[in-house]
Amino acid sequence: MTTLLDVRGLRKHYGPFTALNGVDLSIAPGEFHGLIGPNGSGKSTLLKCLAGAEIPSSGTVAFDGVDVSTLPPARRARRGISLKFQITSVLPQLSAYENVQLAAQAHAGFFQLLLSQVRHDTAVTVEQLLNQFRLADVADTPVAELSHGHQQWLEIAMALAIRPRLLILDEPTSGMSVEERRVTGELLSSLKRDGCSLLIVEHDLEFIRDLCHAITVLDQGEVVATGSVSEIQANQKVREAYLG
Template identity: 45%
Template sequence: MLSVQGLRKSFGPFLAVSDANLTVAKGEVVAVIGPNGAGKTTLFKLITGQLKPDRGQVMFKGEDIAGLSPHRICRRGLSLSYQVVSVFPRMSVFENVRVAVLARKRQVLRLFTPAVRLANEETWEILSNVGLADKAEVISGTLSHGDSKVLEMAIALGNRPELLIMDEPTAGMSPEETRAAKALIQRLNGELGITILFCEHDMELVFNLAQRIMVMRQGETIAQGTCDEVRCDEKVQQAYLGGQGDA
């Protein structure tokens, strides 16, 4: 579904991504790991069109999407859930998700017409899928951090993604919230068939969720393989897994 080859991005003299390579097959759950500054978030921004690469190729479903605008990439079935929660804090949970559904249907400019009702059923379905139906009328700015992160996943689902990219989906969550987020990600993948690409610093979560792992160091891919292959890779052991606090 996704193939990244030789991706590079610099900001002046700083080389954020130097040689990133990644493959994600349909239906997989793939993790990207690496220390702070390894280039993970920049890589995700390059894939989703928020940044344009200096060179390299991003193939999504057989089409080179490198350099396309974010909304054009989103309409092709690829969505990103951010590390920092980004919702409309004065709107209800329901309204936040409905805006995403309407945007996909290109009806945002008709918010005060009967067209709004067309998205209601789908919005309720998404909220049920992520476990937020009972909080539909809650103002988003009053949600707990964990529920806010789940809401952002729900907003991303409003675009009906085939590939969902998540930047540290459990960052700042309590252990209980992390367990719930893990179960949700597994459900999105297993029951709804959504392909998942995510980055995380929680190595226990990574090895429990991911079917394959890509490892970055200083903007470069140094390994990609199954969990067992990554565990046994000497370069990965030396650079990361020898001290999980760095991973």
């Protein structure tokens, strides 16, 4: 099977503390992969190493066959990796439309933005994402006035504005109502037809059960298990480390 993301022997040390200890992770094109584990297991550190916010102490992160382990976030984004952290990073005084528009223009040069075709393509992308994530009705609303659920959907739309090949989400349903979580699952499932791979950190195994093809479990910076949902649920090490 072709591999889009290939992580091998990833380690991250902060002084004497080891946050990641030899993590391996592979994601195929179009695969939806869940990442779970107890608090402090190293999930957020792993995501930062994948996105370039942190440089691993050792090991490699390869994307589409290219070693990106030491590349800065912007260069990884241009290669097709997009990440949404748990903490929102929208511009609250701007409208939903303007936020997605800025995200879509992030990697375009000044002279590119002067071209009418580029402006047209950007507008089409923004409209498509607003419709896809149920934001069309609030497109002109300042983000500060949007519900928490709408703000989370907006950030996912912004992360997709650069048309990434791999979308990484850090607890996108945090703070959502039951109905908002259900809708979020439907919205993310729609990405499968676009061929975009997904790596999602989520505490709720039930949420990712019907969404992901495979799940990796971290505990104390190490991979406890990787497999299907049924395999993870039946794994005794996982039950001891995470499921209780």
